[in-house]
Amino acid sequence: MAQEAVEALYGVKAGLDLMQVSPTRKEFEGDFTLVVFPLLKMSRKAPDATAQEIGEYLTAHSSDIASFNVVKGFLNICLSGVYWNGVLRGIASTQDYGQLPPTGKTIMVEYSSPNTNKPLHLGHIRNNLLGWSVAKLLETAGNRVIKVNLVNDRGIHICKSMLAWLKTANGATPQTSGKKGDHLVGDCYVAFNDIYKKEVAELKEKYLAEGMDEESAKEQAGKNAPSLLEAQDMLFKWENGDPEVRALWEKMNSWVYAGFDKTYKDLGISFDRVYYESQTYLNGKALVQQGLDMGVFERMPDGSVWCDLTSDGLDRKLLLRKDGTSVYMTQDLGTAKQRFEEYKLDEEIYVVGNEQNYHFQVLKLILKKLGFDWSDAIYHLSYGMVELPEGKMKSREGTVVDADDLINDMYRTARETSLELGKLDGMDEQQQDKLFHMIGLGALKYFIIKVDPKKTMLFDPKESIDFNGNTGPFIQYTHARICSILRKADAQGIAFSADSLEGKTEYSPVETRIIKILSAFPGKISEAAAAHSPALVANYAYELAKLFNQYYQQTPILKETDLSIVAVRLVLINTIASVLRKAMSVLGIELPEKM
């Protein structure tokens, strides 16, 4: 449109990149703003004159434009009430507004990927919420999405827990101890480290007494502590299928899975497929041979295999140990190949913390060297750590925020706040329980998701999570409020539908702003999907909720005497409620009708 104006006025076709249109800032009058600076070369006139000319042309050629004004090279355009009425009507009569048409693409999202030797903590919560909502976001943007979890269920760390269980637990099970399975196993892991630390200290004393120097005494003690040797022996037995070790391993893992399932259920997240590393850890060995044949990898005299990436500015990467066993990278290479072939993926997203940036850089590079053109379709959704006021969470120092504890805290706060406000008349206990969970979890999820995934974020247990202001409960409250009005309207027998908008030509400035933001929703979904950032959707929902609360405060809805105006306002707020529901559903947050 503006492009046409430029061509008609200056006889030059301007590229779309020069046409900068953005929503007008609220301190100026207008709906959209065209920045004319980039066009000055074509107009060969002063900014204001150029803006004036374009504004006049647009007003003359489009009936949707009501007026315009020029401020310091910015052309502010006001669209007519009739135009906005058409927009609102279109939105109100669209089924599942915000759901974008199918793209035909298949995208896999891998997230969560826990170890089975400790319970989930706040860092995992960020991973889980982010992974789940990115998957939901991509679905909403029209893609077919496969959510997968790769459980790290084998390795020396698991053996440590097993060993400690044998030595210290006296046969305790989740049933007999009353502990959640993942916590029981996690406690064993801690117990192992206590034993290990003690042994290392003793051994170090002994070595020092034998005249070894400090440095090597420490190193040797660390390597030779009896419990560690036992754990290594256990891992060896595991790899050789020792029935006793395998049976214990299966038993303890099953406890952990039951525990994880509970936490996943509380968080409201799920997977389409779960992979276990015990079944995939041999993947990728075939690729090593392929790489050797292609001359991309090289075998050392001791038998180990490496990929030299120094010409790309990276290091040499080990792919096969001298004993022929594979490493993490090797597995990931094989697993990626398997997945792309099996599912014909258009994209694979790994939701993994930014501490593994280097790993994924190497992964993609090696795949590329092996000639897989789909290596570019791998996206590492690298999220920042959750830090505490005293710094990073460290399980060894006991400074972790446990996922289950945090979920329970949120539930309790929601319960206390709700009961204090006492608006839950007529709700039975089961409904209340569901509501407290909805609110508590809404607070937690929103708190995590509203932050840009890439950024390190801070959680202060002392202040915990607020329920006022820019929060999940704020948006839930807004929704409940709208529902309350709609219920009252219904009780009064006031009917409305998109057709109630027929013939409406005027909207107040706030109403226009609301319609504008509503109309931006699908665009926001695709923008967020492209950026892999649910945070954009969270902030969008907040803006909308805030705008409704302003509107509500200054505009009577049911108190208005003109019933046709009441109906229009009901259409508007009903649309707000459904867009809020849709937006928050992307984040996995439910909105109550009462709270």
Add this chain to the structure above:
RNA sequence: GGCUCCUUAGCUCAACUGAAUAGAGCAUUUGACUACGGAUCAAAAGGUUACAGGUUUGAAUCCUGUAGGAGUCACCA
């Protein structure tokens, strides 16, 4: 030490592709109708966007350097 990332109000976070006076929430101060639901709203105060240069009509945003912080550089995963 090499490489990568980060630094915005007292605190937690925004700012689309470079655009107008850098926005919210919390905390602080003040105010709000016989409450269409006060988990709300209105207002005040709070900023040299770490620092120094550079590019540009225009820089929190791009480039260079400095300071501070994080991550990573395993025959761990």
